[in-house]
Amino acid sequence: MRLLIVGTLEGHISAAGQIAIGRGAKVSHVETIDAGLTALRNGRGADLVMVDVGLSVPRLLKAMKAEHINTPVVACGIQSDPDAAEAAIRAGAKEYIPLPPDAELIAAVLAAVTEDQSSVVFADPVMASTLKLADQVAPSDASILITGESGTGKEVLARYIHEKSRRNGNAFVSVNCAAIPDNLLESELFGHEKGAFTGAVARRIGKFEEANGGTLLLDEISEMDIRLQAKLLRAIQEREIDRVGGSQPVKVDIRLLATSNRDLEKHVRDGNFREDLYFRLNVFNLQLPALRERPGDIPVLAAFFGKKYAEANGLSDRPMTASALARLTEHHWRGNVRELENTMHRAVLLASAKEIDSDAILLTGEGMSPLIGGAVTAAPAAPPGQQAPTASAPSSAAGDADGGQSLVGRTVADVERDLIIDTLEHCLGNRTHAANILGISIRTLRNKLKIYNDEGVAVPTLGDGERNGL
Template identity: 65%
Template sequence: MRLIIFGTLNGQIGAATRIALQRGAKVIQVEDIEQGLNTLRSGRGADLAMIDVSLDVKHLVDSLKAERINLPVVACGIGNDARAAVAAIRAGAKEYLPLPPEADLIAAVLEAVAEESHQMLFRDPAMGQVVRLAEQIAPSGASIMITGESGTGKEVMARFIHMKSPRSDKPFVSVNCAAIPDTLLESELFGHEKGAFTGAVARRLGKFEEANGGTLLLDEISEMDVRLQAKLLRAIQEREIDRIGGSKPVKVDIRVIATSNRNLADEVAKGNFREDLLFRLNVVNIKLPPLRQRPADIEMLSTFFVKKYAEANGVPERPMSPATLEALRLAPWRGNVRELENTMHRAVLLAMGSQIELADVRLPDGSALTEAIGRGTGATAEASAGEAGTPANMVGRTVADVERDLIIDTLKHCLGNRTHAATILGISIRTLRNKLKQYSDEGLAVPAANEGTRVTA
């Protein structure tokens, strides 16, 4: 956990720093926003920013957004000043933290905003075999490809490997290749010099240099444009990168881990992925089994999530009834651990009795879990999207109209989660994003993006 603190926090900087350090964070403190931005541009990355409300919170948030530095911001101020808190949240801060700091409150904010966990929670033998393989190859420097369905915990596995490697005291840097437009991904990875393109207001080091000495995770690499793959291949082979607008190559020392929820051999055959890059990345393949093939993990993970969200929401931790546990084991869980987590969060909020009953476990649309079991579709209710339009209702409509309704309905059922919706629809996240932009340009209301919580198994 890397924390950057902007300002003096009204004289509470020492106390806040000590608490963060005790909680395992690595802390950088800067006096003002420009100094902090220069620090971030130089490759000294962070997972979370805390800023004194006496500074311009909006300027920091806008500057981070303009330079595509994805960093959650927490504002801090003396006491429970409601006006300062509201102003900070409106300016774009994720949370407001009253000062003087309390250890438990800072710990909760660090966990909730950064959402960082290195736990590998499992009980099923199928997952145990995968974890043993990960532990065996972690000390090496080999590139690793982690594959598996969406929501199985690929990024958590990557963090686990990093923490078990000799690079554990160095940075772990993650890049979601599906979430960054193709035109910006090259700069995000390799960095740029000042003036290299419109908007390049200063030199910025990319993720390769930020991860120097540590591990770089290329999440959902199958979504990367094939033209950029050639530059990535050279960077991995030569262990050097070229900044956009730079005059000479820069040496880097990193371990690369990549993930994909697609069959990359099929993508190679389609011409969407370079075969030589696949060979370079796939030195060791770790395939994560879907949750439905890890039945022993379902009860353990459900119990873990119940405890987690009961504490987070200040409600009693209720045990699950036998009927509830049996239904959870029978559900196919197409969204895997992420879907199970969201389902148990909902159940914790809905439960009113002495235990979590089957009636408390609901799908996003409010229907019962038993309906999903009967359909064999899991708790995402993705079948509902298909049932929304019967053949009779489709007659007389264009293919484009039917496709649009299917995409929007599926996205609604996934609560705005683009990655999950694309998986259900069987299309790439890039195709989905292009379709949604088209619909938005046509004036159609598109569900807001919501990529859910980090998988913790």
């Protein structure tokens, strides 16, 4: 889920943000009501807004109401300010969270808002049999390796397994091994003692301890440095961890789930992944089929995302025409469910007031669209019925790929830049996902974006406030 924090309150709010990140939320932060409204308006939205009660919460709520932004808002403030709390609730805030934040309270609020986070939408028999397997193995404590192409729903499935397990009353903690630099990942996983290294100003509890009693998801495990893999193996075997700079091991009780969108067996053969660790993680393997292998899921997922983004944008949930649906079912969906989700997000914003017709369906890899000249992957926040802005980017490499010919005469660097920028736009600025789709490491992507930035190319900014782990 995506959490937008508005305000500062001398660090208390960011402590709340850290707790939310620990619970799997993606958190973005702005300081003022106006900046918060801008963030909500730009079409990227948030699932929950947490606002400093010292700011004008009534003004925020009034503006949101006027603009049909239906995201729930909770107010936060120091306990000694009951008047401000009352004013916030009166203005329409859903909850009041006293600061300093209580981890359980924040978790409860997040859970209430994200009830459907672990629901897996499906209709295709192929997916039904995958879920049947998941149901069978969920109650055990066995480690599960979830594999599948980027965007197939590996994280969704991990949450589903946690919810179906005996540990569902305890934490589900997720760590993205690809997004955290190697030198920080060890302390992220195992924690550190004060003074363990430069910058370790206080003791920090790692994700293993945080997930104690619950489930730990090691997302994109294939990206973990081989030296750290040895420590991870020890932690799994011994059921205890060593904090960085710590003198005594700490016992932990966790169930491990891991995901990978790469062929881990090949990684093992190439010497990049420890075989013993692979066998430890892969007690059971759940393989998520690509979306094109389960076409029966496309209509139900499209309807689900259509409703979700209509609600998030304060728009009515409009039906899809048969031709719009035909376009969706015929598409190749290289980016899988995430690509379908982004496509529906755009469609909801572009469609007319009555229905979602095929002209609102902008698909990756297609050339000129009648609605948006040249823009293949723009995600404009234009109100329904209005023409979306034309993208100023050079013609899309992805869009030209079909013809092939049109690439002749362009340099590799040039085409690569367009491909990277288009993919990033398509992922609403999410670098982790863009790197996955492009098949390059996040580090390579970051380096390239830095060069483009320095050259003055407009690089899509972090969409969805993806601060988590970046």
